Amino acid sequence: xxxxxxxxxxxxxxxxxxxxxxxxxxxxxxxxxxxxxxxxxxxxxxxxxxxxxxxxxxxxxxxxxxxxxxxxxxxxxxxxxxxxxxxxxxxxxxxxxxxxxxxxxxxxxxxxxxxxxxxxxxxxxxxxxxxxxxxxxxxxxxxxxxxxxxxxxxxxxxxxxxxxxxxxxxxxxxxxxxxxxxxxxxxxxxxxxxxxxxxxxxxxxxxxxxxxxxxxxxxxxxxxxxxxxxxxxxxxxxxxxxxxxxxxxxxxxxxxxxxxxxxxxxxxxxxxxxxxxxxxxxxxxxxxxxxxxxxxxxxxxxxxxxxxxxxxxxxxxxxxxxxxxxxxxxxxxxxxxxxxxxxxxxxxxxxxxxxxxxxxxxxxxxxxxxxxxxxxxxxxxxxxxxxxxxxxxxxxxxxxxxxxxxxxxxxxxxxxxxxxxxxxxxxxxxxxxxxxxxxxxxxxxxxxxxxxxxxxxxxxxxxxx
Amino acid sequence: xxxxxxxxxxxxxxxxxxxxxxxxxxxxxxxxxxxxxxxxxxxxxxxxxxxxxxxxxxxxxxxxxxxxxxxxxxxxxxxxxxxxxxxxxxxxxxxxxxxxxxxxxxxxxxxxxxxxxxxxxxxxxxxxxxxxxxxxxxxxxxxxxxxxxxxxxxxxxxxxxxxxxxxxxxxxxxxxxxxxxxxxxxxxxxxxxxxxxxxxxxxxxxxxxxxxxxxxxxxxxxxxxxxxxxxxxxxxxxxxxxxxxxxxxxxxxxxxxxxxxxxxxxxxxxxxxxxxxxxxxxxxxxxxxxxxxxxxxxxxxxxxxxxxxxxxxxxxxxxxxxxxxxxxxxxxxxxxxxxxxxxxxxxxxxxxxxxxxxxxxxxxxxxxxxxxxxxxxxxxxxxxxxxxxxxxxxxxxxxxxxxxxxxxxxxxxxxxxxxxxxxxxxxxxxxxxxxxxxxxxxxxxxxxxxxxxxxxxxxxxxxxx
Numbered sequence: 001x002x003x004x005x006x007x008x009x010x011x012x013x014x015x016x017x018x019x020x021x022x023x024x025x026x027x028x029x030x031x032x033x034x035x036x037x038x039x040x041x042x043x044x045x046x047x048x049x050x051x052x053x054x055x056x057x058x059x060x061x062x063x064x065x066x067x068x069x070x071x072x073x074x075x076x077x078x079x080x081x082x083x084x085x086x087x088x089x090x091x092x093x094x095x096x097x098x099x100x101x102x103x104x105x106x107x108x109x110x111x112x113x114x115x116x117x118x119x120x121x122x123x124x125x126x127x128x129x130x131x132x133x134x135x136x137x138x139x140x141x142x143x144x145x146x147x148x149x150x151x152x153x154x155x156x157x158x159x160x161x162x163x164x165x166x167x168x169x170x171x172x173x174x175x176x177x178x179x180x181x182x183x184x185x186x187x188x189x190x191x192x193x194x195x196x197x198x199x200x201x202x203x204x205x206x207x208x209x210x211x212x213x214x215x216x217x218x219x220x221x222x223x224x225x226x227x228x229x230x231x232x233x234x235x236x237x238x239x240x241x242x243x244x245x246x247x248x249x250x251x252x253x254x255x256x257x258x259x260x261x262x263x264x265x266x267x268x269x270x271x272x273x274x275x276x277x278x279x280x281x282x283x284x285x286x287x288x289x290x291x292x293x294x295x296x297x298x299x300x301x302x303x304x305x306x307x308x309x310x311x312x313x314x315x316x317x318x319x320x321x322x323x324x325x326x327x328x329x330x331x332x333x334x335x336x337x338x339x340x341x342x343x344x345x346x347x348x349x350x351x352x353x354x355x356x357x358x359x360x361x362x363x364x365x366x367x368x369x370x371x372x373x374x375x376x377x378x379x380x381x382x383x384x385x386x387x388x389x390x391x392x393x394x395x396x397x398x399x400x401x402x403x404x405x406x407x408x409x410x411x412x413x414x415x416x417x418x419x420x421x422x423x424x425x426x427x428x429x430x431x432x433x434x435x436x437x438x439x440x441x442x443x444x445x446x447x448x449x450x451x452x453x454x455x456x457x458x459x460x461x462x463x464x465x
Numbered sequence: 466x467x468x469x470x471x472x473x474x475x476x477x478x479x480x481x482x483x484x485x486x487x488x489x490x491x492x493x494x495x496x497x498x499x500x501x502x503x504x505x506x507x508x509x510x511x512x513x514x515x516x517x518x519x520x521x522x523x524x525x526x527x528x529x530x531x532x533x534x535x536x537x538x539x540x541x542x543x544x545x546x547x548x549x550x551x552x553x554x555x556x557x558x559x560x561x562x563x564x565x566x567x568x569x570x571x572x573x574x575x576x577x578x579x580x581x582x583x584x585x586x587x588x589x590x591x592x593x594x595x596x597x598x599x600x601x602x603x604x605x606x607x608x609x610x611x612x613x614x615x616x617x618x619x620x621x622x623x624x625x626x627x628x629x630x631x632x633x634x635x636x637x638x639x640x641x642x643x644x645x646x647x648x649x650x651x652x653x654x655x656x657x658x659x660x661x662x663x664x665x666x667x668x669x670x671x672x673x674x675x676x677x678x679x680x681x682x683x684x685x686x687x688x689x690x691x692x693x694x695x696x697x698x699x700x701x702x703x704x705x706x707x708x709x710x711x712x713x714x715x716x717x718x719x720x721x722x723x724x725x726x727x728x729x730x731x732x733x734x735x736x737x738x739x740x741x742x743x744x745x746x747x748x749x750x751x752x753x754x755x756x757x758x759x760x761x762x763x764x765x766x767x768x769x770x771x772x773x774x775x776x777x778x779x780x781x782x783x784x785x786x787x788x789x790x791x792x793x794x795x796x797x798x799x800x801x802x803x804x805x806x807x808x809x810x811x812x813x814x815x816x817x818x819x820x821x822x823x824x825x826x827x828x829x830x831x832x833x834x835x836x837x838x839x840x841x842x843x844x845x846x847x848x849x850x851x852x853x854x855x856x857x858x859x860x861x862x863x864x865x866x867x868x869x870x871x872x873x874x875x876x877x878x879x880x881x882x883x884x885x886x887x888x889x890x891x892x893x894x895x896x897x898x899x900x901x902x903x904x905x906x907x908x909x910x911x912x913x914x915x916x917x918x919x920x921x922x923x924x925x926x927x928x929x930x
Contacts, residue, residue, distance in 0.1 A: 045685045049704050170670070177671045184649050184666070184708075201649070201666060205635070206642045220510045238733070239514050241726040243649075243708065260725055261706040264732070268703070271736050272820055278743065279816025279905060280809060288817050289826055289835065296838075297845045300813050307809050308850060311802040312857065319798040319861070332797045333784040336913055337776040339801060343808075344745060344772050344906040348765050351744025352753050355737055361754055370754065373761075380762045385773060392777065396784070440744060440905045441809040448801055 020050055024057040031062050040069045048074060052081035064093045076105040084117040085290060091122055100129045107181055108137040109154040109262060115142065140255075149233045150226030152266065153247045153256030156180045159187045162196065162214030166207050173201070182259055185244040188217050193253040195221055195246055223248050226255060231270045234263045235360060274358055277436035278351065280307070303441070310445040314339070314452055321456045324463070330397050331459060334406045337389070339451040342413035343444030345381060349374045349421030350443045357425060357435050365430040371422045378418025382411035401463045408462075409455040416454070417447045485515055489522040496527050505534045513539060517546035529558045541570040549582045550755060556587055565594045572646055573602040574619040574727060580607065605720075614698045615691030617731065618712045618721030621645045624652045627661065627679030631672050638666070647724055650709040653682050658718040660686055660711055688713050691720060696735045699728045700825060739823055742901035743816065745772070768906070775910040779804070779917055786921045789928070795862050796924060799871045802854070804916040807878035808909030810846060814839045814886030815908045822890060822900050830895040836887045843883025847876035866928045873927075874920040881919070882912045 023046060030039035043051050055066045055078070067090055070078055079087065079102060091099065103111060103126055115123050115138070127135060137155050144150025158176050160169050173183050186204065188197035197217030207216050223246045224233050237245050237260055244259045276283035280303040288296070318325070318335070325331055353370065356362035362370060390407030394400060421443050425435035488511060495504035508516050520531045520543070532555055535543055544552065544567060556564065568576060568591055580588050580603070592600060602620050609615025623641050625634050638648050651669065653662035662682030672681050688711045689698050702710050702725055709724045741748035745768040753761070783790070783800070790796055818835065821827035827835060855872035859865060886908050890900035 047685065047687060047705055049706075174670055177667055183670065201670075202642055205639055205648065205666075220512065222512060238726075238729045240512055241514075243725075260708075260729075261703075264703050264725075264729060267729070267732065268824060272824065275740060275743065275816060275820050278740065279812050281813045281816055287826065289821060293838065293841055293845065296842050297849070300810075300842070301846060301849060304806065304809055304813075304846065304850060305853075308802065308806055308854075311805040314801040314805070315798040318801070319795070322794050322798075325797055326791075326794050329787050329791050329794075330784070332790055332800075333780040333787075335797075335800060336779040336783070336804060336917070337773065339805075340776040340779070340910060340913060341769065341773055343909070344769055345765075347744050347906055348746045348769075351740060351746055355740050356754060359733060359737065361752065373758065376758055377761050377765070380758065381766055381769065384762070384766060385769060388770075389773075441812055444808070444909070445805060448805060452801070 020053055021057075023050065024054040027054050027066060028058055028062065031058070031065055036069055039066065040071075043070060048077040049081045051078045056083055056086055060089065064090060068098075072101065076102055080106060080110045080114075083290075084114075084287075087114060088118055088122065091118070091126070096129055099126065100131075103129060104131055104134050107154050107156060108134070108141055109152055109181075111138055112141045112151060116146070144226055147230045148226060149224045149228040149230065149247045149258055150256070152230055152233070152262055153226070153258045154181045155256045157185075157187055157244075157246075157254075157257045158183055159189050159254065160199075160213050162188055162190075162212065162217070164213045166204060166209050166211055166213075166216075169204060169213055173204075181257070182244055185242070185257065185259075187246055187254055187257070188213055189254050195223060195248055195252065195254040197221060198246065200243075221246065224258070225250070230266045231358075233258050234267045234270070237263045238267075270358075274354065274436045277434065278354065278439050280304075280439045280441040303439075307441055307445045310449060314445075314448045317449065317452045317456065321452075321459075324456065324459060328402065328459070328463060330399070330402055331405075331455075333396075334393065334402075335452065335455070338406065338409055338413055338455055339444075339448040341385065341410060342417040342447040342451045343440075345378060345414045346417035346421035346443040346447045347440040349378070349418045350425055350438055350440065353422045354425045354435050354438065357429055362426075366423075366426045371419065371426070374422035375415060375419040378415040379411075381418070382414030385414065386411040405455070405459045405462045409451070409458045412454045412458070413447065413451045416450060417443070420446065485518055486522075488515065489519040492519050492531060493523055493527065496523070496530055501534055504531065505536075508535060513542040514546045516543045517548075521548055521551055525554065529555060533563075537566065541567055545571060545575045545579075548752075548755075549579070552579060553583055553587065556583070556591070561594055564591065565596075568594060569596055569599050572619050572621060573599070573606055574617055574646075576603055577606045577616060581611070609691055612695045613691060614689045614693040614695065614712045614723055615721075617695055617698070617727055618691075618723045619646045620721045622650075622652055622709075622711075622719075622722045623648055624654050624719065625664075625678050627653055627655075627677065627682070629678045631669060631674050631676055631678075631681075634669060634678055638669075646722070647709055650707070650722065652711055652719055652722070653678055654719050660688060660713055660717065660719040662686060663711065665708075686711065689723070690715070695731045696823075698723050699731045699735070702728045703732075735823075739819065739901045742899065743819065743904050745769075745904045745906040768904075772906055772910045775914060779910075779913045782914065782917045782921070786917075786924075789921065789924060793867065793924070793928060795864070795867055796870075796920075798861075799858065799867075800917065800920070803871070803874055803878055803920055804909075804913040806850065806875060807882040807912040807916045808905075810843060810879045811882035811886035811908040811912045812905040814843070814883045815890055815903055815905065818887045819890045819900050819903065822894055827891075831891045836884065836891070839887035840880060840884040843880040844876075846883070847879030850879065851876040870920070870924045870927045874916070874923045877919045877923070878912065878916045881915060882908070885911065 023042065026042055027039055030042060055063060058066055063086060067075065115126065130138060140155065141151055156179060158173055158180050160172065177183050184201045186199050186201065187195060190196050197219050198221050199217045203216050222236065222240055224236060226247055226249055233245060242260065244257045246254055247256045247258060249255050273283040282299040282302065353362065386407040389410050390403045393406045394403035397403065424443065425438040428438050429435040488507065491507055492504055495507060520528060523531055528551060532540065580591065595603060605620065606616055621644060623638055623645050625637065642648050649666045651664050651666065652660060655661050662684050663686050664682040668681050687701065687705055689701060691712055691714055698710060707725065709722045711719055712721045712723060714720050738748040747764040747767065818827065851872040854875050855868045858871045859868035862868065889908065890903040893903050894900040
């Protein structure tokens with residue numbers, strides 16, 4: 001399965017990467033020669049995300065110097081794109097005045113994300129530097145639970161009133177355009193700030209000048225609550241193809257909006273968490289590749305120890321059956337095949353079910369039709385492979401009893417693995433746990449235990465010992 | 466790890482789901498009673514995505530009737546949200562005139578996605594019904610490779626000229642607002658259709674009336690080529706927080722744009738493919754939960770057979786060491802523990818590396834520092850668990866030679882598993898293959914083979930037989 005597209009994109013990507021690398025090396029040269037005006041000019045036409053990458057690539061001693069050369073109106077945006085480690089070292093070097101300029105201009109949701117990742121003493125210093133209105137906005141967001149709509153929303157949006165004319169609405173948008181995160185999604189509120197309608201800038205552009213906002217707005221508003229989980233917010237935006245979704249408090253008053261660009265990052269983080277869980281790696285907000293060796297080992301060893309205990313149980317069962325193993329040593333050679341295949345089938349089933357649950361393809365918490373189907377798939381796969389293995393085992397050992405034992409056990413293990421691979425994540429979800437915790441290694445290890453039990457049980461039935 | 470947020474969101478989601486369920490049951494009642502006006506009225510204020518779900522939930526015989534009741538201006542949008550199976554049965558029931566109305570009004574990129582999923586004879590019938598301009602737009606897109614920017618772009622965008630005044634630009638936007646996918650990202654082209662600049666509707670709204678487009682546009686345009694892989698397109702939009710990215714042909718002429726809402730779906734599909742590959746399930750465009758039992762088994766059995774062969778190899782190695790096993794049967798009980806733990810550590814390493822590669826967190830194709838670090842992690846984890854296992858094994862078997870054999874082997878296997886789990890996906894990627902094919906089961910099974918080799922080698926060294 002060679003991926004042709006991939007080759008093209010690698011080339012294209014590398015050409016753009018070369019460009020970025022060129023910017024970085026030129027920037028370093030200018031800075032090392034003290035040619036600050038040159039460095040300044042160099043960065044003017046560069047996209048914020050690329051400028052951030054160029055700065056990250058510099059030796060650490062040059063970070064602060066490079067950053068201070070940025071034009072004031074772009075520095076906040078570039079700062080938002082910097083890696084959290086670099087953000088932190090910069091903050092430590094900044095004077096209070098610089099901090100105030102920088103942090104005050106960030107949008108509240110990005111600022112909260114920054115604060116979430118910084119050590120407490122730096123957070124305190126930062127909050128002190130904020131203007132009172134910005135501090136209020138930030139504290140508001142910090143008051144909500146992590147991973148909720150309240151935490152990732154921005155309180156800077158354009159709100160209109162129903163009686164506004166199209167022209168008056170345009171004026172208001174123009175006056176707010178530079179300080180709100182988006183002007184494309186517009187929100188209509190009553191005097192008590194209750195959300196009564198939405199419209200898009202497109203609706204406004206195509207409206208007749210004499211119409212009022214109340215006439216052209218949509219009253220069927222899809223919204224989320226401040227306490228809604230961020231993944232659910234992302235699914236809502238995705239489902240309805242929105243550019244932003246409004247966030248209301250418990251009294252249905254509009255308090256903020258979540259925009260689509262933040263949602264893409266949320267989806268990526270949530271997916272990374274799911275994938276890590278599937279691979280039995282404990283996830284957190286931090287970038288895995290920047291963690292210390294000690295922290296990585298700590299994050300990985302807990303799951304490994306749980307799985308080790310289960311493996312010891314498997315070993316214990318084999319040990320308990322030492323009598324039969326001693327007489328028919330050839331049984332030992334099929335153990336990896338049986339538990340390996342069982343683990344693989346279980347992994348397949350849990351993978352599709354966990355993904356189905358997290359993309360809302362499976363809507364019921366416990367879906368019997370899906371469990372039944374996976375069980376059937378397990379039976380079919382078990383029959384196919386079991387038949388193959390009976391023949392293979394006979395050819396190797398020339399013993400029908402052993403061969404049939406292996407085949408029958410494989411069939412049973414495969415069926416069991418597929419069924420539990422599908423059912424366990426759903427069971428976990430229905431109990432309020434993260435279904436992704438039913439990771440591939442976990443299912444595989446559980447199937448191991450049951451697999452050897454089945455194997456020795458069948459062996460005792462079929463082989464006279 | 467109880468997920469409190471999840472509980473809230475489940476409640477919220479279920480309340481919205483109840484609402485949808487209510488719409489569906491009312492709709493069914495109206496239709497079954499032949500009360501078509503009631504059904505029509507019911508669906509007017511409902512969001513297209515929700516209306517599509519209500520229709521999907523009806524008995525199949527009612528699908529076409531319900532769909533025909535939809536207001537003409539909303540039917541295309543609702544159709545785009547329908548499941549591809551339902552889309553297909555509807556097409557088969559439609560008369561040509563209905564088809565023409567429906568398909569002509571879909572946006573070209575959604576139409577291409579529909580055609581991609583339909584059987585060939587239906588595609589031919591559909592293309593015949595298109596107006597010539599729409600057929601041209603569709604064929605243009607169909608001419609590009611699947612999964613490229615060319616295939617997912619829409620040719621319907623707003624282009625402006627540099628000499629346009631702000632007012633003239635607004636007029637043009639107003640005239641195009643109903644037929645273009647977005648009016649928020651605007652593209653400036655020269656007489657040969659070369660892309661010379663971009664601007665947003667926000668820039669236009671905040672500009673002074675006497676300025677020209679050339680004065681306010683940005684000349685540093687980030688674009689992709691028609692042949693760029695869709696995942697790369699998604700990463701570009703994500704990186705720069707764009708609402709859309711322009712697509713140019715080999716002569717740098719603007720031919721279309723890709724919008725952010727399509728990109729979320731692309732990212733989700735690509736991630737599902739990655740996750741399926743990690744779980745050793747062959748992925749394709751079709752929804753797994755709608756595939757037939759036979760197709761599912763076919764998609765799953767190929768990987769299982771490959772892994773089965775590797776497992777047989779493991780069995781063969783055990784078989785070849787029957788002599789030592791017969792003397793020291795207690796060695797058998799530790800096999801699941803050794804290969805299980807090796808598989809788990811390998812899975813962890815490959816999971817983080819594959820995810821790092823697909824989210825661009827790892828930018829080099831082969832990153833030696835990361836391989837070195839994973840190797841170190843393997844050594845550390847192996848030391849911790851190895852020490853534990855030596856003690857445990859001694860307590861069970863009262864034989865230091867066996868205990869030390871198990872511990873040393875575990876250390877070696879863990880180190881090997883972590884190193885290869887990190888290195889193999891990178892190697893695969895550097896050769897142009899999909900790194901996610903280095904799935905958890907694949908790594909685990911490879912580690913199995915090497916694991917028993919190491920185990921018996923160490924056993925022969927330490928245990929005198």
